[in-house]
Amino acid sequence: MIQAENLTKFFGQTQAISNVSFSAAKGEILGFLGPNGAGKTTTMRLLSCFMPPTSGKARVAGYCVMNDSLEVRKRLGYLPENAPLYTHMTTRNYLHFVSEVKGIPAHERSRKVECVIGDCGLQEVSGRIIGVLSKGYRQRVGIAQALLNDPEVLILDEPTAGLDPKQIIEIRDLIKNLAGNRTIILSTHILPEVSMVCNRVIIINDGIIVAKDTPDNLMDQLQKNTRIYLQVDGPKQKIFEQLGNIKGVDKVVNKESTNDSVFSFMVESKGDLDIRNAIAQKIVENRWGLLEIRAVNMTLEDIFIKLVTTESE
């Protein structure tokens, strides 16, 4: 449904994204995860024909975003970051207005408007002025306008930004219900959001894709980079050095110590090597006291930070 190939965008000298390639199948919910300035909005704008790429290609619903932008627009709904809404209009009037702008034939407008009002749970506020609606409802209006042309592809730029926890849950549920036959791409900074809503995640940092996989696979894959927590009774600096010398150890981090002779460390191994035995042996050899040793699972947040910091190092 979506194919992006080496999408690259420069703004003057600034490279916003570089060789971004990915695809999304019909019915999939794909999440773009990345920090501020990563290039999420830029990628979404290229896909929705808001602006052309500097180089690279993308197809949406079978049409090229550069050569067939009209056909792409017909099949695509876009909720921009900070969706602009006409706050003096009522929800229903605004949706009528957008359907006219989108070129929906007059005789179909009422049916389409009532349909998206229903789909987005806007019945209660359909006669109210948008300016007085809560942020959660305004966001629903933004999503409703994106749905008016019954698009095959829905692009939502930070749909839950600025909402309270209850509204966030409601919008996530709404997005999941909208998927079905549609392909949805959404962007977020919120890590748990991708595992809750998306089938697949693309982690983007500094304009470059650093990972793409299902949230579960991503965790499995990176969990292989095992982290071991240990508490040792012995000389801090010497322990630190010796741990770093063990084969397969990638990194040793000092953790806060409980007292002057017992020290805590976090040791990361390379790949999926199990280094617990080697660590225990080293400590015994040195006649230090091993008070605790355990594997620590990585959260999606740890993985994200690891990927993002590794790339920018």
Ligand SMILES: Nc1ncnc2c1ncn2[C@@H]1O[C@H](COP(=O)(O)OP(=O)(O)OP(=O)(O)O)[C@@H](O)[C@H]1O
């Ligand atoms: N119109 C523009 N003119 C110049 N630079 C831009 C423009 N739009 C984006 N950029 C730059 O491109 C890079 C990517 O920005 P983009 O808005 O795509 O990131 P983002 O991932 O959406 O960030 P955020 O999470 O803050 O929304 C940034 O360095 C940004 O400053």
Ligand SMILES: [Mg+2]
């Ligand atoms: Mg953005």
